[in-house]
Amino acid sequence: MATDLSKIRNIGIIAHIDAGKTTVTERMLFASGAKHRAGEVDRGTTTTDDDAEEAERGITIYSACVAFPWKVASNPGMPLKQVDVNLIDTPGHVDFTAEVERSLRVLDGAVIVFSAREGVEAQSETVWRQADKYHVPRIAFINKLDREGANFDTLIEEIRDRLGANPVALQIPIGLGPAHVANPFRGVIDLIRMKALTFPEGKEGRKIVEEAIPAEFADDAALWRDELLEKLYNYSNELMELALGGEPIPEPLIHKVIREATVHQQIQPILCGSALHGIGVQPLLDGVAAYLPSPLEMPPVEGVDPTHKAHGKSKKAKEGETELPKIKRKPDPKEPFCGLVFKILPYKTGDLSWVRIYSGTLEGNSRVLNPGKDLKENVAQLWRIHASKKDEQLTSATAGDIVGVIGLRESVTGDTLCDTREPILLESIEFPQTVISMAIEPESTADKKKLSETLDMLRKQDPTFTASENEETGQTLISGMGELHLEVIQHRLQRDFKLNVKVHNPRVSYRETIRTAAEAEGECRRLINGVQHTGKVLVKVEPAPNAAEVVVRAAPSHGLPGEYLAVVMEELENAAQGGGAFGFPLMWLKVTLLGGEVHETESSDIAFRTAANLAFDAAVREAGTVLLEPIMKLEISTPDEHVGDLVSDLQQRRAIINHTQSRGHLTVLHAEAPLANLFGYSSAMRSLSQGRASCSMTPSTYAAAPDEVLKRFL
Structure with missing residues (x-):
């Protein structure tokens, strides 16, 4: 029987770490009937976090795919009654951002989860940008409305301001905060149908009770509904005409307009709830069915x-x-x-x-x-x-x-x-470059071959993990996206592959660029096996701060014949990839072949390869070397009383604090600091804040290293 593509939803659950992605996934599986009991992250019983390391740490490390059918539950007026969902649960930690990158590359839609308490966090911005990059339509789920300090209105503003999004609330919460507060969170108001939805069985059941909106929320609900419709008028003349004529707006038309605007990435519908307590998950699944695209609605690949x-x-x-x-x-x-x-x-x-x-x-x-x-x-x-x-x-x-x-x-x-x-x-999938390395060796020489084979296999699985042998020292270097990334790799080697390994201190992945523009000539005049080889190449190098990699080009007036042009260009590219004066990869560099001289009888491929190498090396030396160190962007959330200690510690780490903001009872520090000064920072931060601060780091850029760092390599 042929699959009805209009009823397939390929979606990802993405968010900052601890926003509740895996819990949302578990509740979806339970609500759909695919599981008889919802697993819990804290107990290590979730379906998608099935790796021992994930269960132990309580975080998602590897993306996981689950498939289940969904029958529309909370809203009989929705256009589709059943869909088949292929769902990928992704990690939230920046060290495993490759899992998000590769998932978004192949998905048709996404659910982005935000914590109502923490708001839009650093990794929230990263995954949002990744979704923008791959043009993925998305809906947002505001989770954890039952937590102390939850704030629905502020988070909507943050989504609009920090992410440049166009959020459109389809639901608002009934109450906010935990059970002990005066007006706790206990359900959601559907602004399309103007009904209150409660979930009396909580996390143990699937029952939804639909009732009239409580009197104290009626005015707020009316205001939010007016705002919803006003936004939708921009995307439908039919909706606008009905409103201007004072006629009732049919519910199917509202769903249709929301769907079309979402699929075309003009709006992002906002739903809300508490996945841990089973509130709002069925309406979220209804939203996936109603508003996210099927494969048929995606443009041809x-x-x-x-x-x-x-x-x-x-x-x-x-x-x-x-x-x-x-x-x-x-x-x-x-x-x-x-x-x-x-x-x-x-x-x-x-x-x-x-x-x-x-x-x-x-x-x-x-x-x-x-x-x-x-x-x-x-x-x-x-x-x-x-x-x-x-x-x-x-x-x-x-x-x-x-x-x-x-x-x-x-x-x-x-x-x-x-x-x-x-x-x-x-088009393939692009992954960020590694930022940290450490040396690794087996405890016994007998395991050397097994370690090499295992690292090759891990490299095949994880595009942001690399392993290479240093020819000079014989050491094996493994590189990744952060300390946690390499720690997980090390544990896998010991637990899954029974390899006892020794690791050495992490090393920063420095880069090099040049200080100024320079030109240089390379000439080859060599007698090899009795044959004279002659060639001359003129090369210009110049800084290119906006280039993602080394750019190699030939000037229109280079004057070299085609067979020697191809050889010289290939050699210049190889030379540019070979590293600079300190042996680190070059970046932010533009290389231009200006010209060359061909001898009538003595020119050869060997001569021009040699001349190109000599010209490149001389030009780079003439231009002067700048050592670049990776800079990390930090976002630290801390209670006010610990701000001073944390700021003082950051300044000692050569950090620049860009700005601070208040978020409820917390202060958020936005800073940038060199990666080399951040090893072990998580432990230091917890110690200074009595365990109450949290931090996220994301690679930001590269910057010129100061003289004291440069002296280590001289």
Whole structure:
């Protein structure tokens, strides 16, 4: 039986750490009937946090996928009665931001969870920007309205101001705060139907009671409904005309306008509740069904034709290079198959690759093409995924599905899979660069080979983890997104792979750039095996602060023939990637080939490669080296009485405090500090605040390191 794509919802749950993502996921599974009892994060009994490290720490580390059907519960007027939800629960900690990045790349919609107590936090901004980057429609769920200090109105303003969003409240809370306050949170008001919804069985049940709005909330509800409709008038002439004519506005029309505006990312509907106490989860699922898009409503996926003759050229800009022809594929089972690998998990029977299918049909026991690597792969088995495990074997899967594939050998995260007869290459997934490294070695030489193989496997699974051997020292260096990231890797090696390892102090991933523009000439005149090799290259280097990487280009008047131009450009790119004076990777650099001289009989590839290297090295030396250190953005929430101690400590760490803000009974410090000075900061912060402060760090930028740091490398 063919899948009805209009009834599929591929969604992600994303948020700052501790906003309640995993609890929301658990309540969704319970409310849908997919689980008979909701798990709890504090007890380590949740479905999606099934890794031992996650259960122990009470945080999500790895994204997990669950599928369940949902029948609309709280609102009979909604357009769809049932949908099939593929849900990915993602981590909130910045060290595991790659899990969010790869999930948003393949999802059609997202639910962003905010804590009503903490408000919009640093990682909330990060995941919102990631959703913007991939043009993901989203709805927001304001959670934890039962907590002390919860503030619904302020959070709506923060979403608007800090995120540049257009929040539209579809619900408001009945009361705020825990049970012991005068007017505790006990339900929500549906502003579309103007009904109060309560959940008398709490977290143990699924019952919803619909009743009239309590008298003390009637005026507020009327004001919020007027604001809702006024915002929607901007997106529907029909709605506006009915309002101007004083006619009643039909509920299906309101749902239709909200849906269209949400799918086109013009608004973000706001729902609210307390997932821990089972309040507001069913209406949230109704909102997922009613307002987030199906695969059919997403634009056709766009890729390039990998068979075009330009394929295989460097990604770095070369002037005059033509772009590859674009190809589009509709989300239709009858289109040629294409999909994207976005996660890999190890299995004894072979790696389980998570694949989002964008078009066509994928059969088990078939062959597909990996156009990026120009090789064919076997699809031995297809599986429905539940959490991070195989759940049900499938014979085939179609457009809109997210499935596990066993049999792929060479394909990694970000690779395209497609029909062998209809190649298409989709845009890959970009991940942030690592910011911290540490040396690791096995306790016994017998484990050296096993450690190397295990690190290779972990690197394949986690695109933000790297492992490399230092040729000079023989040390193995592992790099990641933060201390917690590398700590989790270390624990996995010991727990899952029974490898006893020793680790050394973390190292910062410095970068280098140049101080000023410079030109230099490189000339090769060498006699090799009795043959004279001659070539000359002129190169200019200059700072490029806005460039994401090293940009290599050729000036229009370079004058080199095509065969030597390609060789010189390739060598300049390799030289730029090889590192600067201190051996760290170069960035914020523009390299221009100005010209060269060709000898009539003695020029060769070897001569021009050598000349290009000499010219580049000389130009970089002439320009002067600037050592760059990674800067972290910090957001620290603390009770007022500890602000002074924390500020003093931050100043000793070379931090710059940009501004402070009051958030209820807390003060929030916004600061930037070098990563090298933040090792162990979490422990120090807890000690200074008696355990009452919390902190989030996100990579911000690179900045010139001061002389005392530079002296360590001289």
